[in-house]
Amino acid sequence: MSFLHNASVEALRTELDLWAIPPTQTVLEGGQWIPYKPITSIDQSNTVEFCVPGTGNEYIDPAHTLLQVRGKIVDSQDLDFTADDKNEATPINYLLHSLWSQVDVSLNQKVISQSAMTYPYRSYIESLLAYDAPAKNSHMSMRMWYKDTAGYMDEVKPQNNEGLKARHELTKNSKMFEVMGPIHSDFFNQDRFLLNNVELRIKLTRQRDPFVLMSTFQNEKLLILDATLLVRKDFKTKPFQICTSDKFQKE
Template sequence: MDYIDLKRSKLYVKLKVKKANGEDLQDGDTVGPVNLILQSLWSQLDVYIQGQMVTSSNTYYPYKCMMKTLLQYGQDAKSTQLSSSLYLKDRYGHMDEISTNTGLYERRKFISNSKTLEMEGPIFSDIFEMDRYLLNMLSLKLKLYRNDPSFCLMSGEIDTNYHISLEDVVIKLCSTYTSIVGVWVYFKVRGSPFWPPSWNLRTLRFYGILKKLNPYYCYQVDERSPASLKYEDQRIISEFMDSSQSIEWETDSQRENPELIEENRKLREKLRSSKEKLKTLKLKLQTLKDL
């Protein structure tokens, strides 16, 4: 019996970078792909099983891939296996530069003179990271939305008129085989399954994984490299749930500034005093109702 191993499945892309008029690149063309271009080609990835979308739909797929690559993989993996996705680290402090960015210089060699570039790498979707197999009888559909070429390419020219021609896009699904004897023993040990009660929810369903840690990043859309994240000196970051503030914390810039710390302390005292007054008022109103 065959199963599909989504965690070991890969995305394969074959492409060429040409000028907008269809001509090949020349030696003087200063254009190169951004870091992790295999995932930067797509703005959105939707996964459907049996016609039902099982992933959250948004246009932040390349940023999600970059964050997971930086946080989940070690230096050994980044310098070896991730190079198949054309992950070549940008030079620190020179991510938006064309002439001094050593990472961009190395990546540019792969597309110079419109050479064919073949890449293969993981699919960064929540369902593709689970340690369980998928039945091969199920209908699996992936929908990829392309990014604009200006997002995937970096150039020092003012008129960046280049085009990415996709020659082949393949999803390589990894399948595993389990003998029928093993399947029979498995179901014999497990017995009849206990099915959960069925219900019909009318509220919006969240298909992603609830995170224990929510990282926040700020970036400027006018920068050349999408991976060039800027720290905009935020003072306080707050999260709201159902129009009510659930959490608030200080940023590093506020911790280093005594004046901001004192100002924040006064604001917190005023907020605490207002909450106490409101609580007292509610108790008085409740007492009057009881009378």
């Protein structure tokens, strides 16, 4: 059998290592979620940008970093709807990610993500294929995932579409909604930590309102009232940090 790499060593499969004693993790001392607000105003802006500066003893955990957004649907004059208006404007499915046309990730001012205006499609397809029904019917509702009824996906009235009806109940009459979840980007889909002293920037570009909202008139707006990036940061022991620094200097 050929080895994957010339530095690779022999190993047993976990299923065959019957007498192994699980190792004890001693490097990670603790961690917490730290909220970051956009570095620019989000009022009438088509972008939301976050900057997470690098620090000396904190490692960012991308896989457990979350995006939180609050917003509401208003008319063309930015005025709230009332029950008398009987407006049926409703967000499309998976609102947390349908809001954005593109997400750019930068490390130390260098863009590492692919520039493509297909972010909502990627997010939807990944979630559609990666999660089972119990997940979609429970915690994914935090991202406003309510699947549309087959055959009624293009209807703007919520009577026949159960997913559209559920989203309409959460957002009708300019009711403020809140969605939260992970970011669909290659950087946030890997299990490695971001090293300390590396600056992380995330730029989210807004999608057009006619794309996000199902309605008859197509002149409603979706206003973002607040956005927060909840960054998971973990603290490593000092010996580990010194060892990592020495290894980089040698290489």
